[in-house]
Amino acid sequence: MDRKLHIFYRHVHIKAERNSRDPKKNRPSWFSYEACFRNLLSTIRNDPNGNRVKLTVMFDGLFEDFMDDFVAGYQANKDLNIDLQFLEAGSDKNSALITLNFIYRSNIPDSDLVYMLENDYMHQSGWVSKLFELYDSEIVKDYVSLYDHRDKYFLPMYEGLQARLFHTDSHHWRTSPSSCGSYISQLFRFRSDYDILQLGLPDYFFFNELIDNRQRVLLTPIPGLSTHCMEGYLSPAVDWPALLV
Numbered sequence: 001m002d003r004k005l006h007i008f009y010r011h012v013h014i015k016a017e018r019n020s021r022d023p024k025k026n027r028p029s030w031f032s033y034e035a036c037f038r039n040l041l042s043t044i045r046n047d048p049n050g051n052r053v054k055l056t057v058m059f060d061g062l063f064e065d066f067m068d069d070f071v072a073g074y075q076a077n078k079d080l081n082i083d084l085q086f087l088e089a090g091s092d093k094n095s096a097l098i099t100l101n102f103i104y105r106s107n108i109p110d111s112d113l114v115y116m117l118e119n120d121y122m123h124q125s126g127w128v129s130k131l132f133e134l135y136d137s138e139i140v141k142d143y144v145s146l147y148d149h150r151d152k153y154f155l156p157m158y159e160g161l162q163a164r165l166f167h168t169d170s171h172h173w174r175t176s177p178s179s180c181g182s183y184i185s186q187l188f189r190f191r192s193d194y195d196i197l198q199l200g201l202p203d204y205f206f207f208n209e210l211i212d213n214r215q216r217v218l219l220t221p222i223p224g225l226s227t228h229c230m231e232g233y234l235s236p237a238v239d240w241p242a243l244l245v
Contacts, residue, residue, distance in 0.1 A: 002036065002052070003052070003109070003111050003112050003113060003132070003135065003186075004053070004054060004109075004112045005052060005053045005054070005113045005114075005115060005128065005131065005132070005134050005184075006053075006054045006056070006103075006106075006108055006112060006113065006114050006115065007040075007053060007054065007055045007056065007115040007117055008056050008057065008058050008099050008102070008103060008114065008115065008116055008117065008185060009037075009040070009055060009056065009057050009117045009119065010058045010060070010095050010096065010099055010116070010118055010119060011037075011057055011058065011059055011060070011069075011071060011108070011119045012059070012060040012061060012092075012095070012118065012119070013060075013061045013066070013068065013069050014033060014069070022099055024175060025230060026231040026232065027120075027229060027230070027231060028231050028234065028240070028241070030240075030241045030244060031120070031229045033070070033119050034070045034122065035122075035244055036119060036121055036122055036229065037071060037074065037119065037139075038071070038119075038245055039122050039123055039188060039243060039244065039245055040055075040121075040123055041055075042245045043123045043124070043125050043127060044128060044130065045094035046125060046126035046129070046178075047125070047129055048127045048129055049125065049128050049132050050128055052128075052132070052238055053081070053128060054081075055080075055081070055082050055083065055120075056082070056083040056084070056085060057071055057075065057083070057085070058080055058085045058087055058095065058098070058099045058102070058117070059071070059085065059086055059087065060088065060089045060090070060095045060099045061086070061087075061088065062086075062088065062146070063086065063094065065086075066086070067160065068093040081085045082165045085102065086117070087099070089209075092158070093109045093200055096116070096181060096200075096201055097198060098115070099116065100194070100197055100198055101198065102109060103116075104163060104190070104191060104194050104198075106187075108187045110186065110187050110191075111186055111187070111188070112186065112187055112201035113131070113135065113184055113185070113186055113187075114184065114185060114186075114187055114190055115182075115183075116181065116182060116183055116184075117182045118180070118181055118182045118228075120228065120229045120230075121146075121147070121182055121227065121228055121229065122226060122227050122229060122240055122243060123146065123225060123226045123243075124224070124225045124226065124238060124243065125243070126170075126225075127146055127225040127226065129170075130168070130170055130171045131144065131146070131184065131219070131225075133169060133170060133171070133220070134171070134173065135167055135186070137168050139166045139168070139173065139219070140217050141173075141217050141218075141219045142185060142189050142210070142217045143179070143183050143184065143185050143189070143207075143210070143216060143217070143218045143219070144183065144184040144218070144219050144220070145176070145179035145180070145182065145183045145184070145218065145219075145226075146182075146184070146215070146220070146221060146224065146225040146226035146228075147179065147180060147182065147220060147224050147226050147227055147228055147235055148204075148220055148221060148222055148223055148224030148235040148236065149176065149178075149179065149233070149235075150178075150232070150233045150234060150235065151233060152176065153236070155212050161177070163175045163176065163239055164216045165222075166219070171221055171222075171225075172221065172222040173219045173220065173221055173222065174219065174221075174222055175217060175219060176218050176219065176220045177207070177211060177218070178203065178204045178207040178208065178211075178218070179203060179207055179218060179220065180203050180228055181203045182228070183218075186205065189216075193210055193214065193216070193220060196209050196210060196214075209235065223235060223236065223237040223238050224236070224237075224238060227240055
């Protein structure tokens with residue numbers, strides 16, 4: 001099936017990140033929001049299935065803020081084919097809820113994939129094709145995160161955690177009890193669970209609702225195909241700084 005992947009990249013001007021979006025986050029020394037965005041564009045462009053990806057930037061802010069943001073320079077490059085939506089959400093929670101509603105009301109085909117993506121993730125080369133390979137397989141999945149959560153390997157709350165392991169031709173996948181706010185699903189599954197997603201619960205809790213109460217299956221890759229850029233929590237076994245472009 002020639003399904004497509006629709007990425008909804010939630011972004012806010014860097015001044016808002018400093019002032020109101022959890023300024024205490026401990027970032028790796030090599031981290032920058034632009035580096036993450038540039039990495040995303042590069043991994044899409046260089047993937048054999050990159051032409052099946054549509055990128056929409058969900059920008060939380062005013063037009064004036066956007067024109068002062070690094071994303072504006074990339075969006076102006078028509079060859080990159082980046083769509084843009086202004087939200088004026090004012091908070092991370094509102095940005096997520098508005099984006100969820102935007103996806104819910106879209107005319108995306110039910111079998112296509114939608115990717116809610118925060119602006120502080122790096123991706124490995126080949127992630128696009130590996131994701132399509134997973135969805136073309138018979139492996140049961142309702143949600144996918146490309147992040148191999150390091151905390152699942154050392155936090156006491158996950159001691160004794162059990163997982164089912166799967167593999168496609170090129171990658172291994174495992175079940176996981178939760179993920180962060182960057183995740184992928186087919187649109188039909190997204191719409192069927194919209195009543196829970198739109199409650200605005202923290203990511204750990206809405207995944208608990210989906211997995212425990214609706215028996216949804218969340219898969220994550222081993223090793224990670226992306227990482228949340230938090231010092232001490234990077235997906236293990238990947239040299240992330242080497243992927244900077």
